[in-house]
Amino acid sequence: MKNMKTRSLALLLCNVSIIAMVLVPFTFMVHVPEAQAATITAYCDGTAASPVVPTDAPGGSELDEGSWTTSDNVTFLNGNNDGYCVLDKEIDVASVTIGNGLADGFDYAFLTHAAAGWDNDPTGGFDMQGVLISTSGNFTIYAGNGISADSKGCVGAGTYNGYGPNGSNVCTLGATGYGPGFNSTGKGVAGAGHGGAGGAGSSANGTGAYYGSNTAPILFGSSGGNVTSAALGGSGGGLVRLDVSGSFTHNGSITADGGDGGVVDVGDKAAGGGSGGSIYVTVVGAFAGSTGTFSADGGAGANDDAQDGGGGGGGRVSLNYGSSTFSGLGSEDFTVTGGTATGTAVAGDLGTVYVKDTTASAVTIYHGFTYDSDFSETTWTVDSSATGQYCDGASDATPSITVSGALTLAGTLDCTHASVTGFDTAAGTSVTLSSLTYTMNATAAGGVPRYLDNE
Numbered sequence: 001m002k003n004m005k006t007r008s009l010a011l012l013l014c015n016v017s018i019i020a021m022v023l024v025p026f027t028f029m030v031h032v033p034e035a036q037a038a039t040i041t042a043y044c045d046g047t048a049a050s051p052v053v054p055t056d057a058p059g060g061s062e063l064d065e066g067s068w069t070t071s072d073n074v075t076f077l078n079g080n081n082d083g084y085c086v087l088d089k090e091i092d093v094a095s096v097t098i099g100n101g102l103a104d105g106f107d108y109a110f111l112t113h114a115a116a117g118w119d120n121d122p123t124g125g126f127d128m129q130g131v132l133i134s135t136s137g138n139f140t141i142y143a144g145n146g147i148s149a150d151s152k153g154c155v156g157a158g159t160y161n162g163y164g165p166n167g168s169n170v171c172t173l174g175a176t177g178y179g180p181g182f183n184s185t186g187k188g189v190a191g192a193g194h195g196g197a198g199g200a201g202s203s204a205n206g207t208g209a210y211y212g213s214n215t216a217p218i219l220f221g222s223s224g225g226n227v228t229s230a231a232l233g234g235s236g237g238g239l240v241r242l243d244v245s246g247s248f249t250h251n252g253s254i255t256a257d258g259g260d261g262g263v264v265d266v267g268d269k270a271a272g273g274g275s276g277g278s279i280y281v282t283v284v285g286a287f288a289g290s291t292g293t294f295s296a297d298g299g300a301g302a303n304d305d306a307q308d309g310g311g312g313g314g315g316r317v318s319l320n321y322g323s324s325t326f327s328g329l330g331s332e333d334f335t336v337t338g339g340t341a342t343g344t345a346v347a348g349d350l351g352t353v354y355v356k357d358t359t360a361s362a363v364t365i366y367h368g369f370t371y372d373s374d375f376s377e378t379t380w381t382v383d384s385s386a387t388g389q390y391c392d393g394a395s396d397a398t399p400s401i402t403v404s405g406a407l408t409l410a411g412t413l414d415c416t417h418a419s420v421t422g423f424d425t426a427a428g429t430s431v432t433l434s435s436l437t438y439t440m441n442a443t444a445a446g447g448v449p450r451y452l453d454n455e
Helices: 002-023
Strands: 039-044 073-078 084-086 091-093 095-098 110-112 131-135 139-141 146-148 163-165 171-173 239-244 248-250 253-255 278-288 293-295 316-324 352-357 362-366 368-371 374-377 379-382 388-391 400-403 406-415 424-427 430-440
Touching (some): 091 095, 095 131, 362 368, 379 400, 406 424
Parallel strands (some): 091 131, 131 239, 239 278, 253 293
Antiparallel strands (some): 163 171
16 A cells, blocks of 8 residues: 555656646747838829729739838839829828929829719729828929829719718718709709809809818818709819828829819700819928929819809818928919809809918918818918908807917908807907908897907
């Protein structure tokens, strides 16, 4: 028995030792290579009407923008045809360059995005984003190159009313901004609205309303009114959103214009123009260049022998930078013009342009602006080109501007909205009224037209 106990004890100790060996931890050294910065050249082989995904060589294999990392430096060049690339993913990289500035066969490249579509065809390959690019470094657009989101917003479709973007930027019937239409012949219908209202058609069936943000515009332009399914309204302009942590050198073009309304002479059908889209640029570093332009114009209303479509309203542009060395920045570098109209139809209203030096908290307004809340900055300067300013009483009955420095007001300011009861201003140093035309709701302030308060 004693020997048996001894053997059992020995066996137990042996088992314990085995278990102990199994429980001893092991450390494995795994080498994970660091991500290396890559220089990527993306070639654009498409046309304006048929842009294609970027390729690794002219006529080469498609590139996957989704595989690009925040360490990559990407240059877009003209590969073939008109040099248009369609971006189907959001891009977040180290730097972006469009063109090479050499005016050779590889220069003159353009980026765009797919059309936004409409809600009854969500699987049709339509884009719900826009051209969305973020860089941790610099962004450069050479002369003759650019980003074009023309007619890439809510597309003209259906049999009567146009489409507008909802709060999620999905184009739907009935969303604010659409151009009212008719499902019958012999009509000239309205343009779509966005930064400015759309113009009425010759059949005077209403207009497309304004919507969206002055300071951070991210919504597509709306499509103009249709006359049956034969004459479709112009598509709205698309969306360009650039977020640049370095410097932005802009000598090319960035556009998000609305499309023109369609016309069918048989049955006298004249559709409305699409509204301009959104261009929203934020630059942490310096904004540089000398010839760069921004455009979010409305599309023209159709011109028929007997009927005419209304013009689309201009879109919205917001440019924000930490500093600027751009040569001669002024109203001529931005266009948000309403689409034209003929006959008894009405042109679209001007859109809005908001420019801010974020370091100095200094705002400049060109062409138009929607006063829909209380604004507070160091300085606020309205350029004489701003003939499309208005108060949005539906959002704020008493909008205001408060600055700690100088306030300069010019152009045309319309505060006749029925809900507006006042427009207040307060400046820390000076107030300058430079040929300002100002109109207030006649029933405001107890029935007395109210002038600007500078206290």
